[in-house]
Amino acid sequence: MLKGEYKVGVLGATGTVGQRFILHLHNHPFFKLVALGASSRSAGKAYRDVTKWKQVKQIPESVQRMQVEECTVEHFQQCDIVFSGLDHDVAGPIEDALRNAHVAVFSNAKNYRRDPLVPLVVPLINTSHYSVLPAQQKSLGLTKGYIVANANCSTTALVVPLAALEKAFGPLEQVQATTLQAISGSGYPGLPSLDILDNVVPYIGSEEDKMEWETYKILGGVSAQNDAFDYHAQSPLTVSATCNRVPVIDGHTVCAGVKFASKVKPSPQQVMEALSAYTCDAQHVGAPSAPQQVITVHQEQDRPQPRLDRDHQNGAGVNVGRVRGDALFDIKFVVLANNVQIGAATSSVMNAEVAALQGYV
Template identity: 65%
Template sequence: MLDGRKINVGVLGATGTVGQRFISLLAEHPFFVIHALGASPRSAGKHYAKAVNWKQVRPIPSQVREIIVHECKPEHFLECEVVFSGLDADVAGDIEASFRLAELAVFSNAKNFRRDPNVPLIVPLVNPTHLSMIRQQRALHSPPLKKGFIVTNANCSTTGAVVPLAVLEKAFGPLESCIITTMQAISGAGYPGLPSFDILDNVVPYISGEEEKIEWETLKILGGIVDDDEGQKVFDMHSRQPLRVSASCNRVPVIEGHTECVSVRFARRPPPSPQQVREALQGYTSDVYTMGCPSAPRHTIFVHEEADRPQPRLDRDYQAGAGVCVGRVRQCRVLDIKFVVLANNVAIGAATSSIINAEYAAIKGEI
């Protein structure tokens, strides 16, 4: 794809949960090369293997064990072209802005810039073309930038739902409304995250800020980019056909994999049948796969026929968690169609999305 070109990358928040996933995935990447690691001042100066409380099933990749961790300052990442950010929201804003200012391409899993009018919010299986917004982002930046930009990916629970929703809109025209109820894994809360005392033998029917993210991010992702009266490009938030999204978010005692029950109503009457929906979901191929992004899954959506699938424990590792699984496609007595979707919150719901976004940008020549 890149004619053998290698790209040096850095990881910000390298000792955290998302950072560990970035490192696991990038260690085996065909063209991204881990070159620098950033973390908090108390980790800076240590070998990565000493700084991190490694919590992955696979051991620490050998090539990063001895890398010296730095503070998250651009001066330590000058030999990188790309940084992946797994930073917590309380520090991600300033740090990511400083890396963009230093002309680095930032692919962030944090929420801070998702609502920025010039920052694309990209679920790579859905809307990679939103990457085009980075030109305006650079141009309007003060000072204008040549190479630096920020691209965000979506919240983990948004990601799971929006993939089948996007496919349905492509196949059957706009959706009118959507009700989503999530059953989210504890790994979505990072580490230490949820105290075990709160979740063993329990459900917590609330995740702070999560429902708002699903309801807002879905519109930005499924919407288009249009020109406003002043000739600026703007995200239209699905405004040509208003889409109402209502989310209820729950935490369940599952380690990995968000399960979501989704009901949708189509604008078109009559709506598609369950069988038509199944075929559309199963048949979809993402642009990032077609274009050759190496981390893109062959099957964007796997549609289960068994009545009791997908299940997080059995299906979360399908295609290394890079696609999503859908099951139980059937009629809804209130809206039109309902189904279950499972997405791996730490793979396509987090680090994998950032990486595919960067692969796409590299292939497109933006890096």
């Protein structure tokens, strides 16, 4: 179903999310990186000269001398797909303008996540929400071009096992989640070192609200007319999230408890089997960035751990451990997801891969 090679661009290419987009895209089987966008300060210069590169992998040879452009329609309308790693304070109008210029925009920014016609997609779960894209286009009088948002990093960690549980055992009724989030989630420069060394910060601005709200949208369905999301309306779900920042570089840990709507409760063993067996469309359509195993279930009682498990499968799947029963909830477990991979750039790229493979681009 692929239409050959797709021209892709990256907005916010010099930032940390942009740097990760570049590492994902520079050698991609069917995406060809043709445009890099940054602020006017960097425009017209070679990428390597305007970027404070902060990745363990080196700047790809092919990208070092690429000229950086301003993030305008003029420079990016040649692209089939644009990935946006822009900060939310500038992302809105630029992404909208590119959509109007018939570009498929896959955004890591939060600006359009709550838009009633923008799919909020975790590629390991709900690429089926793309069915709403025609309605999005219709509402704007477009025949091409749209915006797809990926979820907040901590939401992504939580919802993958939740989706697998709902698929296997029916709707959830209650979810309690407490996060221990990595500092890379706050971007760069992000959190000052004096605030987090030998410390925990028990607050991340608006993160708890995002985790609750995004979960309803992602785990919910789509209207029969494919013109709206139902926000899990078919079965009431209550999510309570508590978010903390901890001195970990990459990898969000989420301690979760869940209660099923059904009176028949699965055992921890059944839960582990269901999580291990879970597969997703990104795998079925052959998305190159899809992990072999969506959810890796750990048997050791002290795993997953961010430092040891975050890079498994290039961080494209999630890790679950400590699946056990509970007196308050039905099941408790721990999730670990790589916030800078599946929690950010990897999600956007995989979303676009699925869109391309399904003919949405």
